Amino acid sequence: MMGDEGYPIGGGQLGQLIRDFDWAATSIGPLAQWPQSLKSVTQMLLLSPVPIVLLWGEDGVMIYNDAYSEFAGSRHPALLGSKVREGWSEISDFNDNVMRVGLSGQTLAYRDQELALQRRGKLEPVWMDLDYSPVLDESGAPAGVIAIVVETTQKVLAQRQLRESERRLRAFVEATSDAIYRMSPDWSELIHMDGGTFLTHASAAQTDWMEAYLHPEDIPRVQAAIAEAVATRRPLELEHRVHQADGSIGWVASRAVPLTDEAGTLVEWFGAASDITEQRRTNEHLRLVINELNHRVKNTLAMVQAIAMRTFRAAPDLAVAQEQFAARLVALAQANDLLTGERWAGASLREAIDQAVRPHQHDPARCTLEGADVRISPKTALAMALAMHELSTNAVKYGAWSNETGRVAIAWSVAGGQLRLEWRERDGPIVVAPARRGFGSRLIERGLAGELGGAVTLYFEPEGLRCTVQAPLAAVTVE
Structure with a gap:
């Protein structure tokens, strides 16, 4: 007791x-x-x-x-x-x-x-x-x-706060288009991946994640970036190709940060991969467009330079030369407008011809266009527009459109892999072959032929001027 x-x-x-x-x-x-x-x-x-x-x-x-x-x-x-x-x-x-x-x-x-x-x-x-x-x-x-x-x-309360944080993180993962992933400290194992649908989700740990997700050619570059990030414990930032969930090859911008415990020990990496496939395609397209634009500008400047030299050298006086030069530049600009509307992906042969000859017509009934429409390349469209301008100018000054009854018929056809086009004037003044060929004639015969890789011939027939064009279809059209 x-x-x-x-x-x-x-x-x-x-x-x-x-x-x-x-x-x-x-x-x-x-x-x-x-x-x-x-x-x-x-x-x-x-x-x-x-x-x-x-x-x-x-x-x-x-x-x-x-x-x-x-x-x-x-x-x-x-x-x-x-x-x-x-x-x-x-x-x-x-x-x-x-x-x-x-x-x-x-x-x-x-x-x-x-x-x-x-x-x-x-x-x-x-x-x-x-x-x-x-x-x-x-x-x-x-x-x-x-x-x-x-x-x-x-x-x-701490557990509830943790669950709430996890719920919010889950909501973020489900809402984001990015793929959210976790990696082991040395990146030898993909612990988990969720989020965006463009990559296959990984609900279980994977040691072969590089082979499963990365493009083989990009693996060495990714491994080098990972080695540096692990050694320095700095965030990893990299763009590389991946195998997408639909089996296609895409691009991602990946960023991962190291996570440490209270003792400072690296425990895992947490990262997000953004799908930049379309962005890369857009950038590549823009690069090609810029290169193409540079090429087009150089060609156009060369064409303007040639027109200027030949116009002013062949014209009888400065006023006439200036008028001809301005008219040719307008025709060139109109052809460029047509191509710009088509994003320089080619143009309609009918539209290129119609746009070049329409400004010269007083009566649209006196000009006929006949032929199945053909998509022609930007180079062909510019050359064809200038040639049609020269023929129209000549018709207004000396040919079928210089009187009240003359007519012009423009017809083309495609056969045997060749484009054949004919400009035919009728009911105008009697045509007499010129003693010498001017710049306009040379621009039509030599310039157009050179651009098309074919043959262009002017026939000064008494009943009216006739111009024939024949060129390989593959050289003047676009797919």
Whole structure:
């Protein structure tokens, strides 16, 4: 038997409070009359660092240790010696069940049990791990309930915050078009990949991820970039080709950052891969367009230079030369306008001819165009426009359009891999072959023939000028 003097032994603040407390005012009676079972369990809980409270008797009179007093907060020390249903009145129903089960000799266990407790003047949710066991008296009957109470509120809130962060991350991954991935510290293993649909998702770890995702020619370059990133622990940024989910080859812009633990140890890499396939295609197209534009500008300048030299050298006076030069530049500009509308991908032969001859017509009925439409190359369109301009100018000055009855018929056909075109004038003044060929004639016969890689011939027939064009179809058309 334990003597009353000096009981309980130690126990810190609560040991002293228990020694000084007027237990005679409670249902368990004076300290000196406590049964040995009550004394033993009280001594045990006072020496435990774990928060423990003893609920003794039918009233569940509360005896607890220093660790539990911290959990009790502002209720301490008034809680000591009080009835549990009254001391924790906001959860009296819960504790009523605890006493009923414990005094019947059974146990209870709760993990992260949520209870609403009065704290800071209002009810607040609190989470706890609770373990209840019966305490037997000398007769072997349950006389009280001992409770081990560990508050887990901070853990539960942290877990909820983590789950919320994971939920938001999941929502971000599902919303983004990027592929989100995780890599082992040395990049030897793809841990997980999710997100964008352009790459196949990886829900399990993969060690052969390079062969599965990367274009073989890009693997050495990617390996070198990874080695540098791992050695320096700096973010990896790289553009490379990949095998897309649909089996095609695409491009990604990949960026990954190293993640370390509290000790600074590299634990994994977290990254995102953006699909830049269309961007790369667009940039490549723009590069080709710029190169093509440079080529077109140089050709156009060379053509303007040739027109200028021959116009001013052959014209009888400066005023006439200036007029002819301006007209030819207009024809060239109009042909360029037509090609610009087609993005320099070629033009309609009918439109190129019509655009060149229309400004010279006073009566559209006096000019007919006949032939199935053909898509011609930009080079052919420019040459054809200038030739049609020269023929139209000659018709207005000297030929079928210089009187009120003359007519021009332009017809073309495609056969045997050849384009054949004929300009035929009728009902104009009688034609007499010129003593010498001017620049216009040379531009038509030599210039057009050279551009088309074919033959162009002018026939100065008395009934009207006739011009024939024959060129390989492959040289003048576009697909």
